[in-house]
Amino acid sequence: MNTEVYLRVCKSDMRVPYDNLKTIIYRMKFKNKILGAAALLSALLSGTTNAQVGKPFIHDPSSVIESDGKYYTFGTGSGGLVSDDGWVWNSGGVRPGGGVAPDVIKIGDRYYVSYARGARKQHASDVLVMWTKTLDPKSPDFGYKDETLVASSNGDDDCEAIDPAFLLDPTDGRLWLSYGTYFGFIRLVELDPKTGKRVEGNKAINIAIDCEATAMIYRDGWYYLLGTHGTCCDGANSTYNIVVGRSKKVTGPYMDNMGRSMMEGGGKLVVAAYGRVNGPGHFGRTVVADGVEKMSCHYEADLDQGGRSVLGILPLLWKNGWPVAGENFKEGTYEIESERRGYALELVVDFVRMSGGMRGFGRNTDEPVKPVASQELADVIKTWPEGKINVRIGDYMFRPHQKWTITAAPNAGGYLGAPYYKIVIAGTDRALAATAEGEVVTVPAFTGAPEQLWRIDQLTDGTYRIMPKIVPNSKEQLVLVSSGDSTPTLAPFDMNSDNSKWNFRAH
């Protein structure tokens, strides 16, 4: 593995001018291509898949963006990743100019791409913006135009002009670009959203220190500045982590949850290392739907993928007005609990009494205490019908008809950030499925049919949305809901209703 190409050792302000050392340009060049299907399958089936699958190898990724039905993200170097479904990623994005750490935004019919290119001497760098009408390199409309310089550092500035990130202010349509790294200040400039050029006369504003790879987002009256802290580019030892501050004004000051300015190094943690991935950096936000948000990043190292830097996509949660990374769904056996009542999704089968009835009052308390065995699948499965069995929602009694094993469906693809799952009664192949009538049942065996594939998104409040890949004979996108306390069905998702929300409880 050609790890020596990492010049961004330990601190990004050690970046080396590209024109001085082209052969070891700051970018990833992977010679090692040993990661095979077995490793991927292992990661998929382990229940601990944290990053994307395919060849999601990237460093300093841009925000993830859709174009012509595909997802794209661009990284350091000249290329990028593309995905048909948001789960399986491979190289394929095209971005000229090389350089580092691009960002992308769509405004009108244009995709603006910004990136930084080293210039003249150390810490001297230019931030450029260009646009194209599509990101699909096979489209006749593809082609970057009007590359323009929007910010720069001369090497002596207390700032290094790299790591640009766009914010289109939804309140007034103004376009902003943050940039900078550990080498001095993070700065903010204003661009013309019609051209991508710097607004004439605009002066850069210092908005933070101690960061690199900033990103800006807006939500509910707050502007959020996200930055990456920690050590970059040291593989499994990289301590990159993403922090955030917020402000009522786009120009700052950005304060953390302790009231500490990001000009003082403040920042509230959004995500750090977890599982077997470390060094998350380069935040990007994707709003999928009301209540369904994702954040993209790279992990400096995914230990399940050779310690390489890979693309990561996580649910983005909001807690008390602060963004925080959620968790990708973990395979396992769960109670599926309705947020509406707190009841559990279960098969419509006869309740089978188990031993352990109530002791009579006044019994001898000195009698030995003996555990009562839990009811097992074998105790009840012969009482269940063999064909389709409907589902309902009932009070959880840790019984076999209430326990669901959820695993990634093999070779079924996925959606933004995760694979499709199959949901079966634990210990069986009996699978949850959507019906053409817009209801939900279980079928005796999982076949991989699309109505048996389920999309599980953690919502911004931490609960989950459970959604079939398709509803047979329907183009509607429906989700599993509680139509009554005890009755599930499929219906359009409503973030404002607990009917649409579920929790997975491991007991």
Added chain:
Amino acid sequence: MNMKHKTLFLAISSLILLGLESGGYTAAQTSNNVAIAKSDTARTIAPYFTQATTKKMTPDAKGFIQRWLLLDPINKPNRGNTVFTDSYLRTNFSTEYFPNQFTVVPKNGDKVKVGEQELTWHALESSLYNVKLFRFAYGLRKQIYGVIFWAVTVVNSPQEMKNVRMAVGSNSASMWWLNGKEAVLLSGDRRMVVDDCLSPCLTLNKGKNIIRGVVINGPGMSDFCVRFLDDKGQPIKNLTITYE
């Protein structure tokens, strides 16, 4: 360090030297609560430091101590900052680089010899809440990466103050002493964050109190900020700061 890393380090070092051909700075100015960035090209410490005077000086509005004696950087090559483990720091911060380094309160212009280096103490006042060591070294055309900085100041307290804490942020690792006793160690590859690490409860003596710090850095920016907090976590500002 293997051969690849040696070669890489040499390449980086060469480029760093190339990067020292000319200098400049950017200072932040506050206008309508917005920090307008300003770009300059002069290589000097001027926007970040002024020569210390004997005028009465108190901590700034947030309690940060801005008057310091700073020693020219000591050469201490480190390719990266993740080596700054607690044990590494204790070993290297207990090493004697110059005579009386744990007791001396130097005067402006005093010189010490560290190996082949002849280094000078500078009595300075930071124009910012933090002390930008990178800009100190850069402005004085000294070594900027792979360095150790020593800092000393004297805080005068109008009365004995118990249950105070020294609050430090530093880039990168550092160790701090109050009146000769270790107060706080900041280990690892750190960024300077206000109130990053706090000492255990300390007592500020009535009269003079000597603060001594040492900051180590491999590549990248280097700075620190120091203030004292009272038992309610509020900054202590009724101090005066001298450098002798």
